[in-house]
Amino acid sequence: MIPASTVKVSLAERSYEITIRAGLLERLGRELKSYGVQGKVGVVTDRHVARHYLKSSLEAIKRHAMDPVPIILTPGERLKTLKTVEHILDVLARHRFERSSMLLALGGGVVGDMAGFAASIYQRGIPYIQVPTTLVAQVDSSVGGKTGVDHRLGKNLIGSFHQPRAVWIDPLTLHTLPTRELVAGLAEVIKYGIIADKSFFAYLRRHMSELRRQSPGIVATVVKRSCEIKAEVVAGDERESDRRRILNYGHTIGHALEALGGYKSFVHGEAVGIGLVQEAELACFQRICSRAVVEEIRRTVKEAGLSDCMPGWNPQRIWKAMLHDKKVSGGRVIGVWPERIGQVRIGPIEKYVFEQWYAVSRVSPHGHA
Numbered sequence: 459m460i461p462a463s464t465v466k467v468s469l470a471e472r473s474y475e476i477t478i479r480a481g482l483l484e485r486l487g488r489e490l491k492s493y494g495v496q497g498k499v500g501v502v503t504d505r506h507v508a509r510h511y512l513k514s515s516l517e518a519i520k521r522h523a524m525d526p527v528p529i530i531l532t533p534g535e536r537l538k539t540l541k542t543v544e545h546i547l548d549v550l551a552r553h554r555f556e557r558s559s560m561l562l563a564l565g566g567g568v569v570g571d572m573a574g575f576a577a578s579i580y581q582r583g584i585p586y587i588q589v590p591t592t593l594v595a596q597v598d599s600s601v602g603g604k605t606g607v608d609h610r611l612g613k614n615l616i617g618s619f620h621q622p623r624a625v626w627i628d629p630l631t632l633h634t635l636p637t638r639e640l641v642a643g644l645a646e647v648i649k650y651g652i653i654a655d656k657s658f659f660a661y662l663r664r665h666m667s668e669l670r671r672q673s674p675g676i677v678a679t680v681v682k683r684s685c686e687i688k689a690e691v692v693a694g695d696e697r698e699s700d701r702r703r704i705l706n707y708g709h710t711i712g713h714a715l716e717a718l719g720g721y722k723s724f725v726h727g728e729a730v731g732i733g734l735v736q737e738a739e740l741a742c743f744q745r746i747c748s749r750a751v752v753e754e755i756r757r758t759v760k761e762a763g764l765s766d767c768m769p770g771w772n773p774q775r776i777w778k779a780m781l782h783d784k785k786v787s788g789g790r791v792i793g794v795w796p797e798r799i800g801q802v803r804i805g806p807i808e809k810y811v812f813e814q815w816y817a818v819s820r821v822s823p824h825g826h827a
């Protein structure tokens with residue numbers, strides 16, 4: 459049995475702990491009790507997650523004399539909307555949730571982002587706890603307090619910062635995750651190596667096949683190290699004025715591809731995987747990194763089972779989609795560029811540079827043609 463471990467997110471009075479513990483879900487009631495939670499607990503989840511984990515979670519909560527109210531959403535990014543959040547708020551209001559009532563976000567990043575957003579606006583803010591069940595959510599979306607929904611014109615365009623009271627990770631929940639979703643999560647994990655930790659990147663390369671087979675010790679180590687890096691970055695810049703932007707590496711192109719694919723062609727991590735490679739290509743084109751760096755990133759992304767290829771879409775449309783992302787300043791896209799593995803820099807890119815690169819890479823042997 460792998461022992462439980464914790465990671466602290468240090469944000470003054472908004473600080474909290476991430477607990478990683480196999481079998482944590484069975485102890486939900488006890489854990490909530492130890493937080494002094496009483497009365498109603500809203501359990502926001504989606505149908506896929508509910509099928510595997512809702513019954514046992516509700517029972518675990520009831521065993522400790524709390525009153526769980528399940529709120530089961532339709533799965534999928536396409537329903538990460540204000541309308542779905544309104545539905546959550548309706549249930550909370552109908553059940554007379556109060557300022558002190560607790561919400562649990564039991565699911566992937568979509569559930570976590572929406573439950574967190576609902577918690578941030580219901581009665582001007584109620585507490586919530588993240589119980590992430592996908593790899594993306596366990597290493598990324600559950601930590602850091604960014605909540606929100608998509609808008610027709612852009613991903614995560616509406617939202618708020620609202621830190622959870624705790625993040626409870628049960629790595630055993632990954633056993634029921636479809637392989638496609640597990641692999642997608644590896645993109646975020648690889649991202650941490652590239653932006654902040656060369657030896658973690660090397661560790662990932664050494665253990666990629668065990669990671670894909672969910673070898674328990676490797677999964678626990680990888681989830682913990684990823685959470686540590688995210689926690690460290692978030693603690694230094696809670697509201698993304700500067701350093702936190704490095705977490706967006708791979709996401710400028712990634713988000714554009716997701717949007718242009720109508721949130722159907724790629725799941726989030728798959729688009730980010732392509733973004734990791736193609737933004738490294740762009741960095742190399744701007745002479746920020748060497749070709750060796752690009753190839754190392756490409757190899758790792760492919761070993762994870764992810765694609766590195768840009769779809770042959772119109773560059774004007776891709777640029778336009780990149781501009782709709784929030785990381786834009788005065789019409790310029792602000793990118794995150796690897797200098798070497800473990801170190802990135804933030805800087806703007808002009809449209810003509812992007813278009814030049816795109817044209818060149820269509821015909822180059824390293825490109826995406």
Ligand SMILES: NC(=O)c1ccc[n+]([C@@H]2O[C@H](COP(=O)([O-])OP(=O)(O)OC[C@H]3O[C@@H](n4cnc5c(N)ncnc54)[C@H](O)[C@@H]3O)[C@@H](O)[C@H]2O)c1
Pocket residue numbers: 504505506507510533534535538565566567568569571591592593594595598599600601602603604605614631632633634635636639642726727
């Ligand atoms: N807030 C942040 O800082 C942040 C960071 C990264 C990503 N995100 C957001 O997270 C979302 C992506 O999250 P995701 O990749 O977790 O997707 P997701 O929430 O859509 O989950 C993926 C799929 O797996 C299913 N699922 C979840 N857990 C399962 C389990 N244990 N067993 C079986 N099926 C399970 C879900 O029902 C869904 O069909 C995006 O909307 C993205 O914008 C937010």
Ligand SMILES: [Zn+2]
Pocket residue numbers: 598646709726730
């Ligand atoms: Zn992401």
